[in-house]
Amino acid sequence: MLRSRNKETRMDVGARRTEAYFAFVEAGSLLQQLMEDQLRRDANISYLQFFLLARLHQAPEGRLRMTDLADSTVHSRSGLTYQAGRLEQAGLIERVPAPDDDRSVMAVITDTGRDTYARALPGHLDVVDQGMFSALDDTQLDALAGSLTAIRDRLRDLTPSAAARRRKRD
Amino acid sequence: MLRSRNKETRMDVGARRTEAYFAFVEAGSLLQQLMEDQLRRDANISYLQFFLLARLHQAPEGRLRMTDLADSTVHSRSGLTYQAGRLEQAGLIERVPAPDDDRSVMAVITDTGRDTYARALPGHLDVVDQGMFSALDDTQLDALAGSLTAIRDRLRDLTPSAAARRRKRD
């Protein structure tokens, strides 16, 4: 038998799953709420806008094709057009023609955009540290990182790519 | 020294945190997407509506005061009024006067509501099993449940109650 621990220290697997599932869902919801509040307070941007800025900030020369940016999020292209419009209006990004393909548009993070990202980041990491990591010791943190990574990879496999979803719709 | 493992098997704590954070955020986003799709497909309800039904299904006599239902979610009362209207229109809940307090309204799940919940649940648990738990062994699952519970409790402490938020606004 692999079930070595007794009832006191080892819950039934089904109950454990239910517990983990509800904790995951609730923790995700609470964390997102705290993050939205912090980002709105510190930089007046939404969570999604923060991640679009992060993607561009990390990208070579701070630029990505619109479609690639859309594919790295859950967004439809029209949804990204909307968000890009808001970010451009706020001066955080610019849209410029792509040099190699005249159909494409590159989204480029501006200096103001990088400043805004830099202003939002420390408080953001604080929220993550206080909300997630201060509750765990190093061993737990290691295990959590490993499990979450495995789960994320599994979910990636289960999720069709944005391009595939688009093809299916059209 | 507590840091017993070497560089090959033990990442820097900061990098581990970053990894865990991004995995958590992405996994949460992917899982939510899969859940929304499944619930829309199987029962034509949103994730939020599923959880409102779940709360009522579990409650004694299938009924809760509107304010209590609102407090158990991230919602403003007007937001819950909106969602309750949609659920009522779909025949999944009813609103009846509270017997003890003439200001209050009880939301009650209907038979149709319970049927809808029962129809959505198996596929929902399938998504959770396939997306989250099939990636882990029993030991990992135990550790994950413990860590997520600790994180959720920490986040609850950091999050002001809905009532407190309401008081602060008014």
Place this chain on the structure above:
DNA sequence: TATTGTTATACTCTATAACTATA
């Protein structure tokens, strides 16, 4: 023919403040 990005449009959802009624 297929792809890129935008637009028009309609819909869902959320929050704030004002309001009614009850405690």
Place this chain on the structure above:
DNA sequence: TATAGTTATAGAGTATAACAATA
């Protein structure tokens, strides 16, 4: 005075389909 719930309203966000330009 405070609380419960609704409503009016306005705004943010999303998705679909149709479109123009380019590959």
